Amino acid sequence: MLEFSILLPAILNGLTIGAIYALIALGLTLIYGVLHIINFAHGSLLMLALYGVFFLHSLFGIDPYLALPVAAAALFGIGYGLQRFIIGRASHGKDENILLVTLGLSVIIENLALYLWRSDTRTIETPYSFEVLDFGVAFIPVPKAVAFVGALLVAALLWLLMTRTDLGRAIRALAKERQGAKLVGINAEHIFAMSFGIGCACLGIAACLLLPSFYVSPQVGHAFVLVAFTVVVLGGMGSFVGALLGGLIIGVTESLGGLFLGESLGQLGIFLIFIIVLLFRPTGLLGQKA
C-alpha cells in the first residue's frame, strides 16, 4: 500500500493544492494580522474573482494567466474600497460590528451571484488544461504545476513587500502599535484599506491560478475558505511563514487522506491535525503569544 509510486504523486498533488490554500490563507492572515478581524467575505470574494476570470475567458477569450494582473488589480480595488468605505465606516471601531459587516457582505455577494449566474458549475478549457509534466516518478498537470510555482512566487513577493518597503513596515507597525504609527504620520485608514486590498489581490491571483484546473459556482468559496481558516489557525494567526507552511501541510494531508480514506473522507486528516495542534500549541505552529 505504501508504495513509493503511489505516495509520491499524492504528495506532489497535495503540495500544489496546498500552495493555493496558502495563497488564500496569506490574504486572510494579512487582514487578520493588521485589522484583527476575521474576514468572512474572503470566500465570496474568491468566488467573485473566479467568475471574473471565467467571464474574461469565455466572453473575451483572455487566458486566465494573462488575466492575472487585471484580476489582482481589480480585487485590490474592491478590497481597498470595501474596507475604506464600507467595513471601516460601518464598524465604528467595534470588532463585532466588523464581523457582522463582512458576514453580511458575503451573504449579499453570494446571493447576487446565484441570482445573476445561477448555481451552475462552470469550467473553462484551455490548450494546456490536460497537458502534464513528467517528473519521472509522477505526472503533474501543467495548470497545477503553474499554480504551485505561482503561489510560491506571490508569497515571496509578499514577504519582500512586508520587509523591504515602507508600506510593508507601516502595515506591520500599525498592526501592533496604532498610536505610535499615527505619530510617525501613518494614515491608519489608508493603510488598513491597503492591507485589505493586498489580501484581496491574493484572491484575484489565486483565482487565475485555480481556474484552469478547477470550476466556479456561487458556493465555490466555501470549500476554500474553511480550509484557509484552518491553515491560518494552524500556522498561527497573523504569521506569514505559518500560513505558507500550514497551507502546504494541509494540502498534503488532504491528498494523503484522500488516498487512504477515499475522496469523501480526505479532509478528515486536516481537522485531526488541526485539533492536535490546538491541544498542544494553541497559538499555532508559528504564532506569537497573545
Place this chain on the structure above:
Amino acid sequence: MLEVRALHAGYGEVEVLRGIDLDVAKGEIVALLGANGVGKSTLNNNLSGIYRPTAGQIRFMGQDIAGASADSIVASGLIHVPEGRRVFPNLTVQENLELGSYRRGRDKRSANLERIYGIFPRLKERIAQRAGTLSGGEQQMLAIGRGLMAQPELLVLDEPSLGLSPLLVEEMFGLIQALNRDGLSILLVEQNVVQSLAIAHRAFVLEHGKIALSGAAADLLNDPGLKASYLGI
C-alpha cells in the same frame, strides 16, 4: 512658532483642558510642568492630532492645525514623542528609525540614520534587535531617535525621563539640551520640575486644566506658587 490660544479639549463629556494659552518660540526649550492627571498628555495628543480639540486655536509655523489629521501635522514638522514610548515592538531598531521618516525627511533617511546612531551608539549596537526586547531606557532613546528622523521643526517630548534610572535621567536632560543647542525647538512636558527648569528657557505650569503659572524658568524656580501647584497648598 507654536501658539496655543484658548484651547479646550477633553474626552467625550469630560473637559480636561479649560482654556489653555501657551507658546513656543524658535530655538527655545519650553517646559510644561504639572502633576499627574492635570491634562499634560491631553494637550500633547491634541497638538499632534490624535484627538481633536473642542474649541480654541493651535497655530504652528503660521498655519492653524487645530483638528488637522495626525499625518498632516507630522508633515508640517511638529513631532510628538509620546509618553510610554510607543515604539513598534515587532520591528527592529533600524526599521523603527526608518519609519520615523515615513511621512517627512525620507530623502535624508540614510544621513539621519547615521546622525542618530552617532547620538545613540547603544541603538547602533542593537540595530537588528526587535524594539520590544529593548530596556526602558533604550526604548526611550529609540522613541526620540524615531522622532528626530522626521527632521522636526518642533519636538514635543512627553515625559522622557519617566521610568528611567537617576543616572539615565541626567543623561536624558543633557541630551535634550544638546539637541536644543543644535537649533531644535523643544516643548518638554515633564513632572521632573527641578531638572526641567534647569535646562528650559521658559516654563508653563498646568493645574486643573488651566495654566496656573508661567514665566522665565529661572524665576519660576524660586516662585512659591510653584510649590503650591504641586503640593496643593
